[in-house]
Amino acid sequence: MNSSPVVRIWEKVGTAALYGSFGLASLITIFPFLWAAILSTRSREEIFTPGISLYISNHLADNYAELMNTSFPFWLNMFNSVKITALGVLFSLAFMSMAGYAFAVYRFKGKNLIFGIFLGSMMVPPVLSLIPFALIIQFLGLMDSHLAIWLPFTAVPFGIFLVRQYVVTTVPLDLMEAARMDGAGEFRIFWNIALPLMRPVLGTLAIIQFVFFWNSFIIPLIVLTSAEKQVVVQVLRSMQGLPNSPWGAVMLGTTISILPILIFYALASKQMIASLTSGAVKG
């Protein structure tokens, strides 16, 4: 390229402006998280002072004490979220890998029907199943239980299809047929041969379910009634609704509740982005 020096300078300025504005936009995007962290170090008076300043104050300990002083057992609620997420992800992997595998490798009576019903149910907006879902939970006597939060969402059609697609394209059937000839049982073939090959899609599924369970709110809201059973986001919402909402404590709690997912995101953002957009990429 022989462009004149003037053009080259302008190109450089343009590039700098481009990077500058994207840097600024990135900062603005992540700013609310920083702001929550900053507010959690400030006292009530400081939070309610108008004006913009980014100083970090020294009331973190006070806010923590206030957070511990509310009528909610905050760390127990955190633990509930962790427990529900862990159980949910674990059972999701088990149930969805099995179901997706079955759809991918076997031919059986009713396959198309079952597959079609699963597919059709994806079209039903979750809003509509809210009331029926609550009814069935009540009917089964599962109100205020953690089981009702995670178990029903461990076999969602989307994840089953994801696994199915993956198995169809990557797991070689002759390998399984060979193992069958050697006398291996069906479950052993699944466990020893297919499952290790399914690791990438299971990773994707684990991330999707992790984000889903950690952030879920509506279902806990309608199922969990006692403070000891509630999950962390639910409790933060209730705290903010208290008269004279203790903003410092709420922001500290919010920051703590976001932290696990943000740390994970910082370590594995590439995998997380790829997993959470995986519905689109295959087109």
Place this chain on the structure above:
Amino acid sequence: MTVSTHSNEMPAEQSWQNRWANMKVTLAPYGFLSPAIILFLIFNIFPLLFAAFMSFHLWKPSEGLGAMTFVGWENYYYAITDELIYKSLYNTIFMGVLSGVTMHLIAIPVAYILATYIKRFRNLFTGAFFMPFVTSTVAVALVFTNMYGENFGLFNSLLATFHEMPVIGSLLFFWVDPENPIRWLIDVAFIKPSIAGMQVWKFFGFQVVIYVSGYLTISSEIIEAAEVDGCTGFGKFWHIALPSIRPFIFFCITLNLIGALNMFEEPFVMLGKTGGTDSAGLTISMYMYLVGWVWEDFGTASAMSWFLFAFIGVVTGIYFLLFGKKGLGDS
């Protein structure tokens, strides 16, 4: 692709071992599917049928199952004549369209610049834009409630600061009145844009990622051919890039639609369960919650679910008829 369980000619006397082996292969898929099928029947199919039954009854859940009385079509009549259901539908669609359109106006050009001009730090930028997407809506809605605060919130403080700046203040921010700060979450005119604004922030990064991958699928030969034909800068974007990401746009709009219909957490946290002043931010999901859990009228709520089911079915049908073929056509 599938396992064949039959051989072409069945030997007359098949040993029991063979038969047992065949049976295992026949039964195995049902075994693998059973947890999913059982959960699906209990938590998806049965509830829908139960809701259909429920919709013809009057029932307060707190009074137990015995307190159910048959009322025929009354719940349905109530559902379709209820003004709030239409208002909440309108609110839901309004906020969904407002945030959806804004998101696209930001994400499509931003993704194009990222894909074509930005080589270094591309992952860093997309990583930052995508970050709100992974975090809990409730948590970030709490932060935004604080930032939208009337007297102490960040947005009004920022506006006041800009207002006081020497030149910019009188040219661009003359309309700011520090004595009467904007009541973002109270003033009916601002409620919907405020909620939509937070949604744009939370979800535009997702679309940026989708569109960047969309732009990257365009082959360099097509771009080179266009350049030979004299296509430059904006022309390349308009005539080459935009048409080729059409399937991705269809995908994102579909997700927007689904997201809008499920909108619950943002207004619920920021405005309270009744949807704020004059129910300006009451969405359809919130209304379901209100009828079922606050007013304890599960019968009407079930009837509303079925009414909505039909309504959404028709809308989705029209949407796919109009755009489905076009949107998916080239992929």
